[in-house]
Amino acid sequence: MRPRQFDEDHVLDVALRLLDEGGNASLSVRSLAAELGVRPNAIYTYVADRSTLDAALAERVLALTDVALLDGAPAQWRRRIERFALATRAVLHTHPGAVPLLMSTPLRGPIALIIGEKLLEAFADAGLGRADASRASYALMVHLFGSVALDIAETDGRAPLAPEADRIAERAESVALIPKDVYPRTAASAATMAAWVGEAQFRWGITRLLDGIAPTKPG
Amino acid sequence: MRPRQFDEDHVLDVALRLLDEGGNASLSVRSLAAELGVRPNAIYTYVADRSTLDAALAERVLALTDVALLDGAPAQWRRRIERFALATRAVLHTHPGAVPLLMSTPLRGPIALIIGEKLLEAFADAGLGRADASRASYALMVHLFGSVALDIAETDGRAPLAPEADRIAERAESVALIPKDVYPRTAASAATMAAWVGEAQFRWGITRLLDGIAPTKPG
């Protein structure tokens, strides 16, 4: 009959903070309990088990996304998708520790559904039929989430991430060691390769994908 | 002065088998040791620590890929990339438990480099300049790895994966529950959405991406 000490949102916020501060291994049922000032098993009042906690965290980070960026005039469909993709990438970069959770959980929560629905709308505005719009939506999510996941795989998962320029510079150092006799083309394009984790590369990929999905007709 | 009981390859093979058989949580330093008939700490003779083991497993799975599929006549660049992407997707589906490792480790081993080098060659054959070829290679890898990771996030990570038709049918059931008043477009394209985890969707995405990267000029 005791009152609940916290609501579920607060529990998830604290969990997310632990993830942001400490990197990948810093969140556990026990560390979360300690942070809340409670015994480990009390966590099970708020959450069914560890994997449910992870899924809830993934959905929570997705909820930070601004889906309204997908709204707008039909003719602006491309700009709407691009700005949403850019902004979502930025949000996910803010919570790097949650990204592996996003990539290992089925994305079926309400936020994932809203994003899907609005992407369908944008691609319909682009002139695509029902099936193609659906395929295009998924292709875009694959590129968005996949790109962020690979970016973050190179970091320790702690927030805030190092500035982009630093992350690229660090890659440049390691890429410089690639033997140019074995990998000549790779060595010759080292600078571009170092910048794979940057926003320009992300824009480039999204642009080409959208070009392939809805080509502007010649003439 | 005792002889090494195993070589590193064997240790990795056994680890991969544990991952395949038991799903995500079935591989641990201790379970690996038990399977090899040795005490837990003996593992550290072969591997520096757990995260090194994970990285080695990721590289090992990547090594199962057939990079020769990227070779061929310059005019066939598109076919070379497509068949490589398809085959690599199939290989990764064979070791689903290793895919999360692939997505959370920097891909800098020799196999990753060879794949990159050969992709650069293929995109050069497509007529791209050095920087664009590099960006295109990464975009393709993002799509390939991202797509497989999202596919596998819907499974329990045990090999063999259920047949594609079954996985799609299971998704269809859950997608059928989406309320059509809130998500009308999503509900209307439910069948396509259920098939997001299928090979046809993967082909579609790769095709559109390549279309955007190296458009066949009109006329």
Add this chain to the structure above:
DNA sequence: ACCTGAACACCGTTCAAGT
């Protein structure tokens, strides 16, 4: 050089008991 024994500081989860 390789493996064991023992130990340390952790995990997630359960169950019965207290309020």
Add this chain to the structure above:
DNA sequence: ACCTGAACACCGTTCAAGT
């Protein structure tokens, strides 16, 4: 209804000791 105490079956990793 919520939390605690206690326990269980796990983790990864270290260190000194044996061969």
